[in-house]
Amino acid sequence: MQTIELKNVCKSYDQFVAVNNLSFSIAQGGVFGLLGPNGAGKTSTIRMMIGITVPDSGQINLFGKPFERKSLNKVGYLPEERGLYKKMKIIEQLIFLGELHGMSAGDAREKAIQWAKRLEIDAWLQKKVEELSKGMQQKIQFIAALLHDPDFIIMDEPFFGLDPVNATLLKDVMLDLKKQGKTILFSTHRMDQVEKLCDSICLINKGNAVLQGDLKTIKSGYGKSNVQIEYEGNGDFLEKNPLVGAYNNYGNYVEVRLAPGADAQQLLQMVAARSRVNKFELMEPSLEEIFINTVGKSNA
Amino acid sequence: MHNIFIIAKREYLERVRSRSFVIMTFFIPALMLGVTVLPTMLMQRGSNETKHMVVVAVDRETAEMIRSRIEQKQDQQGSADNQPSSKRGLPPTHFSVDVSTNAAPADREALTQKVNQKQLDGFLWATPDAIAARKLDFVTNDTSSFIENGILGQTVSDALRRHALKAKGLQESDIDAALRPVEVEPVSPKGKNAPDPQKMFIATLAMVMVMYMTVLLYGINVMRSILEEKTSRIMEVMLSIATSKEMMAGKILGVGAVGLTQVGIWAAASAAFAGYAVVASGMLKQVKAAMNPMLLIYFVVFFLLGYVLYSTLCAAVGSMVNSEQEAQQMQFLVMMPMILAVIFITNIFTHPNSSIAVFGSLFPFTAPLVMFSRIAMQAGDTPGWQIGLSIALMLATIYGMVWLCGRIYRVGILMYGKKPNLPEIMKWIKYA
Numbered sequence: 001m002q003t004i005e006l007k008n009v010c011k012s013y014d015q016f017v018a019v020n021n022l023s024f025s026i027a028q029g030g031v032f033g034l035l036g037p038n039g040a041g042k043t044s045t046i047r048m049m050i051g052i053t054v055p056d057s058g059q060i061n062l063f064g065k066p067f068e069r070k071s072l073n074k075v076g077y078l079p080e081e082r083g084l085y086k087k088m089k090i091i092e093q094l095i096f097l098g099e100l101h102g103m104s105a106g107d108a109r110e111k112a113i114q115w116a117k118r119l120e121i122d123a124w125l126q127k128k129v130e131e132l133s134k135g136m137q138q139k140i141q142f143i144a145a146l147l148h149d150p151d152f153i154i155m156d157e158p159f160f161g162l163d164p165v166n167a168t169l170l171k172d173v174m175l176d177l178k179k180q181g182k183t184i185l186f187s188t189h190r191m192d193q194v195e196k197l198c199d200s201i202c203l204i205n206k207g208n209a210v211l212q213g214d215l216k217t218i219k220s221g222y223g224k225s226n227v228q229i230e231y232e233g234n235g236d237f238l239e240k241n242p243l244v245g246a247y248n249n250y251g252n253y254v255e256v257r258l259a260p261g262a263d264a265q266q267l268l269q270m271v272a273a274r275s276r277v278n279k280f281e282l283m284e285p286s287l288e289e290i291f292i293n294t295v296g297k298s299n300a
Numbered sequence: 301m302h303n304i305f306i307i308a309k310r311e312y313l314e315r316v317r318s319r320s321f322v323i324m325t326f327f328i329p330a331l332m333l334g335v336t337v338l339p340t341m342l343m344q345r346g347s348n349e350t351k352h353m354v355v356v357a358v359d360r361e362t363a364e365m366i367r368s369r370i371e372q373k374q375d376q377q378g379s380a381d382n383q384p385s386s387k388r389g390l391p392p393t394h395f396s397v398d399v400s401t402n403a404a405p406a407d408r409e410a411l412t413q414k415v416n417q418k419q420l421d422g423f424l425w426a427t428p429d430a431i432a433a434r435k436l437d438f439v440t441n442d443t444s445s446f447i448e449n450g451i452l453g454q455t456v457s458d459a460l461r462r463h464a465l466k467a468k469g470l471q472e473s474d475i476d477a478a479l480r481p482v483e484v485e486p487v488s489p490k491g492k493n494a495p496d497p498q499k500m501f502i503a504t505l506a507m508v509m510v511m512y513m514t515v516l517l518y519g520i521n522v523m524r525s526i527l528e529e530k531t532s533r534i535m536e537v538m539l540s541i542a543t544s545k546e547m548m549a550g551k552i553l554g555v556g557a558v559g560l561t562q563v564g565i566w567a568a569a570s571a572a573f574a575g576y577a578v579v580a581s582g583m584l585k586q587v588k589a590a591m592n593p594m595l596l597i598y599f600v601v602f603f604l605l606g607y608v609l610y611s612t613l614c615a616a617v618g619s620m621v622n623s624e625q626e627a628q629q630m631q632f633l634v635m636m637p638m639i640l641a642v643i644f645i646t647n648i649f650t651h652p653n654s655s656i657a658v659f660g661s662l663f664p665f666t667a668p669l670v671m672f673s674r675i676a677m678q679a680g681d682t683p684g685w686q687i688g689l690s691i692a693l694m695l696a697t698i699y700g701m702v703w704l705c706g707r708i709y710r711v712g713i714l715m716y717g718k719k720p721n722l723p724e725i726m727k728w729i730k731y732a
Contacts, residue, residue, distance in 0.1 A: 050540045052710070069543070077540040083533030088314060099306045100541040144537065 001064050003028050003152050003183035004049060009058035011044055018044040020207040021058075026185060026200075028151075031178055033198035033215075034187040035287075037295055041207040042187040043080055046154055050077055063151070073102045076150035080157045080187075082141050084129045090116075090140055091125040094147060101148035108147060115143040119169065134161055142170060146177075153177065156187045171197065191288040201287070203294060210298045211290070219284045226285045227256045227264055233275025243267045248289070257285065303542040304550040311525065311554025316561060324517075325562055329569045350394040351421040353440075354411060356403050358428055362463055363399035366426060369459035370397050373451070403427050415439055424456065431460060501649065504673045507599060508642055510563070511606050511668065512635075518559030518607075519614035519634065523627050525555055526618030526709065535709075544706035548619075552611045552702065559607070598675050605694045606668025610634065612701035613665070619709035637665035645673060652677045662690050664697040 005025040011018050019041045026032040036042050047053045048060060051069055062071045085093055091112060098108025116122035119139045124132060132140065138161060145153065158174075159167045174197060178184060186194050194201070195215070202212035211218065230253045238247050238254065243266060245259040258264060268280050285293075315321055355370075357363035400407070403425075414420040422440030430436045436456060438449065458479070465475045529535050529547075538547055617630045641660060648657040652674045660670035671690045675682050 052536070052539045072541060075540070077537065079536040079540070081533040081536050083535070083537060085314075085534060086532055087318075088310075096306065096310050097537070097541070100303055100538075141537075 001028050002026065002061065003030070003063060004185070005059075005061040005064075006045070006049070007059040007061075009045070009048060009055045009060060011041075011048060011053065011055050017207050019048070019055075019204075022202075022204065022207070022209055023058075024202045024209065024212055026183055028183050029178070029181045030200060031174075031184045031198050032186070033194040033201040034185060034204070035189065035191065035194065035201055035291060036204040037189055040204045042204065043156060044207075045204070046077075046156060046185075046187060050075060050154065073148065074151045076145040076148065076153045078141055078145040078153075078155045078158055080160075082137060084137060084140060084144075086130040087128055089126060089128055090132070093129065094125075094140070094144060097144045098147045103148055111147050111149075112143060115146060118173070119143065135163060135166055138162060139166070139170075142173075146173075150182070152183045152185070154185045154187070157190075158186065158188070159190065159193050167193070191286070191291050195287040203291060205295045205298045208298070211294050215287070218290065219287070222285045222290065224282045224284055225258050226283050226289070227258065227267065228279065228281045228283055229254050229256060229271060229277065230279035231271060231275045231277050235275070237267075237270055237274060241267075241270070243270070253279070255286070255289070257289070303546045304553065307542065307547060307550025308554035308557065311551055312557050315521075315555065315558040321558070321562070325565050329566055350396055352396050352398075353421055354398045354400055354423040355426060356400045356407070356411070356423055357426040358401060358403050360399065360401050362426060362431075362460075363401065365463045365466075366424065366456055366459040367397040367399050369455050369462070370395055370452070373455050412439055415441060424452075426456075501645075504645060504649075504669065504676060507603065507672055508638070508645075508669060511603055511610075512638060514559050514563055514607055515610040515614075515638070516631075516635070517562075518555060519610045520627075520631060521559070522552055522555045522611045523614040523618035523621075523631075524624070525551055526615055526705075527621065527624065527627060530619075530622070530709075539710065544710040545703060548612075548615055548702045548706045548709065552608065552615055556608060556611050559611075560604075595676055598672060601691070602668040602672045605691065605698075609664060609668070609694055609698050609701070610638075612698050612705065616701055616705035616708065619705045637663075638669065641666040641669040645669070648673050649677055652682070658686065661686065662693060664694045667694055 002025045007023050009019055009022045022041075022045060024032075034042050034045065044053070048055050049062070049067075050072060051067060060067045062068075063074065065071070088096075091109065094112035095105050095108045098111065099105055103111070113122060113125065116125055119142065121136055121139050121143075124136060129137060129140070142158070145155070155174075158170060162170065171193075174184060178197075184197075186198065188194055198215050200212070200214050201218070203210050235249075235254070238244060238249070238256070243259055243262040245257045245262070247254050247256045256267070258267070264282055268277070271277055271280070355363045355366045357366070408425065411420065411423045415422060418441070421442070422438055425437040425439065438452060440449075442448065461479065462475050465478070466472075470478075526548075529538070529551075535547070542550075613634055617634060618627065621627045621630060644656065644660060647654070648660065648670055651657060657670060657674055660666045661674050662671075667690045671682075671687065675687065
């Protein structure tokens with residue numbers, strides 16, 4: 001069953017087209033990445049999926065049925081704009097949100113404590129939101145989205161503002177949820193984090209889908225056209241080299257995209273001739289590179 | 301409905317538990333106590349002193365007459381001294397009065413000197429010239445105690461009138477009978493006693509004050525609460541669970557219930573003090589006359605409707621503005637219809653069936669005050685259909701406002717930061 005299905009969805013505000021003829025679907029148990037630069041229409045798309053706004057045209061099916069508010073009890077949403085009632089105690093806030101999702105107060109309290117223990121924040125449940133750090137608030141928001149055991153979880157920039165330890169903690173939770181058969185949608189412009197989690201993606205730019213499908217298929221479509229090189233010494237081979245299509249210098253290593261038809265062995269010889277090579281690896285392009293490339297092309 | 305209840309419950313509990321609610325609940329009655337009871341007590345204390353005055357007239361008879369009237373007045377008041385109030389609600393001042401027939405300019409000079417040196421509290425210069433001019437000088441250091449001096453003026457007029465009648469040879473009892481005041485009571489052709497505009501004015505004023513205060517305090521709270529939601533940015537989470545209409549209704553109900561709770565506490569706590577103040581001010585009769593159970597029910601109905609209506613109006617404003625400052629600027633606009641209603645209220649008292657009164661009692665934002673005034677003034681003659689229509693229109697407006705500001709609110713979140721102008725707000729309302 002498709003958890004969510006968008007068919008030719010359009011939405012514009014005044015003259016501004018936020019989402020243009022967008023179609024995609026996520027099968028139950030799938031982890032989906034809704035990717036795109038800032039202002040691409042990711043949040044607009046999500047808002048239509050959960051009924052905050054209504055599409056101008058097109059069709060949205062949630063859990064196999066045309067959208068209805070009742071279905072929202074099975075949806076968990078972590079918005080990009082984080083917000084909690086600042087003066088309210090954490091535990092009361094979570095119970096309140098749980099009750100709105102149709103839980104009983106007792107059930108909500110129990111689940112909230114369970115989740116808080118798991119996210120190592122149970123000591124703060126009696127505090128007010130304003131006493132918490134940003135990262136802690138983020139965890140509370142995370143709990144709020146998962147408290148009612150939703151089947152479909154929407155996370156808008158879930159790792160934004162988290163330190164690596166907490167980001168890993170949350171990532172593990174997400175992987176766990178995936179194992180339980182939950183459907184998860186990530187919306188982000190941070191490709192590196194999503195790459196490890198997603199099965200399929202939709203890359204949108206200026207409201208249009210520019211690339212979508214199974215992540216592995218997409219990446220293999222690009223072939224092993226990239227080289228990662230770690231070297232010590234002269235790096236001037238990167239400039240004005242007919243073998244190099246483009247490159248990204250990350251300081252400790254460079255990632256080079258070969259020019260069409262270029263031979264990787266030729267490049268290796270060239271680099272080895274002028275510097276000491278510690279690593280030379282042929283690989284598929286990273287999602288980030290595909291992203292920059294595709295968005296760059298569609299902007300041109 | 302379930303969501304509205306949960307949201308209202310949260311708003312209510314959060315506010316009632318807050319420190320500011322507790323402080324306000326106790327502070328305001330304390331303030332009211334201070335304003336109503338303390339001055340009365342002070343006035344009574346201040347009046348316990350005895351003032352010494354001299355009445356100067358050429359003939360002893362006139363002077364004695366004035367003295368006896370002042371002392372008699374004092375006795376009337378003195379007899380009611382054990383109760384906290386006199387007939388007019390004014391403090392009894394004790395004068396010990398001496399008379400003098402030395403009315404030469406030099407005597408006046410001497411008495412003035414005495415007043416200056418505070419050996420004397422004042423003297424009344426009742427020479428024939430002054431009496432003929434109907435203008436007597438009362439030389440005193442307390443020129444500003446207008447209440448006292450007013451009573452003195454009435455008493456002296458009374459004395460001179462009696463003196464003149466006595467000079468015509470009338471008996472004391474005839475004079476008393478002739479000078480007894482007369483009360484005129486308006487009666488409608490149907491035989492009903494028409495309510496006294498003064499009484500109705502007091503009742504309506506009470507309504508205006510209670511409503512104005514609660515709306516000001518809690519309507520503004522509704523506005524703030526919506527603004528808070530906008531700035532805390534929680535509404536995106538909320539909107540993924542509840543509709544904007546549910547949120548609005550929940551907020552208005554929750555915050556509104558807090559206001560009613562507080563007003564209820566105040567009403568109970570201040571009933572004793574208010575009762576005391578009414579008795580002390582001698583208006584007991586007026587207030588008792590205005591108390592009519594049907595009217596009281598109308599008071600509650602129109603107060604509740606007005607309160608909810610203005611709360612929704614505040615909610616609409618709260619959903620349009622982006623900051624506290626902007627909200628404050630808008631407060632005046634919100635209060636405008638109420639102020640207008642108050643301006644026209646005397647007109648409505650005198651002509652409760654005029655077209656402006658009918659319009660005002662049907663127009664939802666002035667209806668609570670105007671319709672209530674009409675019902676109070678007409679003592680059951682207001683057409684039932686007009687009362688029904690007025691209530692129906694208010695209910696419809698409340699529903700419409702909740703729907704409207706729900707929309708503004710929902711679209712408002714999609715583009716906060718920018719101050720919307722009217723065409724933009726119109727567009728927001730149209731957005732699905």
